[in-house]
Amino acid sequence: MTHTYDPTTAPAERAGWLTRAEHWLDERGKGAWIAAMVFGFIFFWPVGLALLAYMIWSKRMFSGKSCRKARYSGVHMTRSSGNSAFDAYRNDTLRRLEQEQSDFEAFLQRLRDAKDKAEFDEFMDERAKAARAPREDHEDA
Known part of the structure; x- marks a missing residue:
């Protein structure tokens, strides 16, 4: 056969x-x-x-x-529904949703990075203040 x-x-x-x-x-x-x-x-x-x-x-x-x-x-199913107009619409919508998800994840990553940078800058400012404080106390004496 x-x-x-x-x-x-x-x-x-x-x-x-x-x-x-x-x-x-x-x-x-x-x-x-x-x-x-x-x-x-x-x-x-x-x-x-x-x-x-x-x-x-x-x-x-x-x-x-x-x-x-x-x-x-993360992977759209490629089985055809039999209606080419619907299949094109579905594929376009899934592509758009995947792009929106990717854009949103990038946005969240930028927010996390900005928060991390702000926290690090605050830490460095506090560290610099702490390093200057003993010198200023020493100069006053």
Whole structure:
């Protein structure tokens, strides 16, 4: 049987069984990953250990978000809705939101930098005053 490339086939359908299983578990969240790991330990411990290692390596174990959100954060999904006008609008909106997020994070960083500089300048002024104070007291005597 010859397999030909079909661009309309969903990526999960074209992928191998491991990728499909990962996608299936991601859709169901962290609980599904933990259940799979527990069943892996019960039936064949190396499978459970491998799942635990993969969950830690992929940061699925410790992220506060669900697997689906952690997997797609910062990356828009490119699956077509079938409506090219909507797809263009969605992609433009996602690009704009990502740019706004980037601009806001840069703004917050500038605020943190300005606060750090103000605190450092205040520290240096207090240090300079403290260094001058003994000299002024010494000159008065």
